[in-house]
Amino acid sequence: MEEGLRERTRRAVRAELAEVAIGLFARRGFDETTVEDIAQAAGMTKRSFFRYFPTKEDVVFDGVDLTGEKVVADIAARPADEDPWDSLRHVLRAWQEEIHASERVLDTLRLIEATPALVGRLHQRRAEWRRRVSDALQGRPGADIDPYTADLLTNAATAVLDAVSSQWMRSDGHANRPALLDRGFTQIHVDLSTRQA
């Protein structure tokens, strides 16, 4: 039980740290804010900050986690005979609906877009995520998908995700993310025919 308790308080500290950090970033900018600033504002040392987040960039992604254990698991849980493109659509749609409500996402995305280092970090995380999704697609029971096609599917899905985010920001957060996602998944088709090249 101590395990759970510790985890809970740890998460609380992380959340507070993230809160404080985002605030400072929004006001002063990412590069202009030092880790020591954040730590001090949160009442701790620089060293302690790094006990909660591995890098300065990661504090931004705390709330808006795009890595999503959940997504990977959900893919695997989908009916095995479902078209993989549809599986991706369903899972990602559910995920979009979740974060659609969340406040702060818009600010966070703007911050990321305005900060090259954060763009890099985001895509780095997403690269890991994609590999796992791609594996999940291939690993489905009875799946007859070659690695190249699996990558194609996964990458195309993130292509839609990125376009959704861009459009959503263009609309100042007014656009409907799930609707945009649906539109993207409809506009893009992925053929599964392997025998071709």
Added chain:
Amino acid sequence: MEEGLRERTRRAVRAELAEVAIGLFARRGFDETTVEDIAQAAGMTKRSFFRYFPTKEDVVFDGVDLTGEKVVADIAARPADEDPWDSLRHVLRAWQEEIHASERVLDTLRLIEATPALVGRLHQRRAEWRRRVSDALQGRPGADIDPYTADLLTNAATAVLDAVSSQWMRSDGHANRPALLDRGFTQIHVDLSTRQA
């Protein structure tokens, strides 16, 4: 004319620096190699290294430049009434054929894949590149493409590119990049119907 000359020697120095750096990275790893190591091996100071490359990461992308002014220009140069997806395919295919021959690309890609920092930097560069391509698509005379669709097209194209690279690495550089690209562009279709959501 001095302009050109300076540019030429500058490029030579950059190339040498890149050569040396890649060599060290290959042997010792990216993180284990310090900028001072590189500089010293190339007969100069750490400070001078940074006069040729803005960051340690960038030295890796010197040869394999994925930013490609050229690609953007080529897009704009394509017949205005051509299907944008086909334009992308043609331009990227030509580009793939160019680098297909190039040695060192495989090593470089492996290095990138093995180094999170480089993955981040690669995608960061590519993000900038994509925005410009997307703009180019919309800017074509007579083009009736909304921003969302333009992003969708561009992102889908990079989705193919990424899948090609992955597959190519999986095959230890034996696979035919242009052929893979064609296959990807054929497997993925992008609808241009705007009126939908």
Added chain:
DNA sequence: CTCGATATGTCACTTGGTGACACTATAAGC
């Protein structure tokens, strides 16, 4: 030969990030 631009070296500094060690508070066991 002199002048002016450009490349380079030197030095000092900031910042992200890490390892080592000491200290404190808390919770469990006696």
Added chain:
DNA sequence: GCTTATAGTGTCACCAAGTGACATATCGAG
């Protein structure tokens, strides 16, 4: 109530990536 293990924190020293300022060397044009 006292002891003791343990997690969280502070402190300090350190490395490496960049950056700005300034001095110096080099080299081509006049």
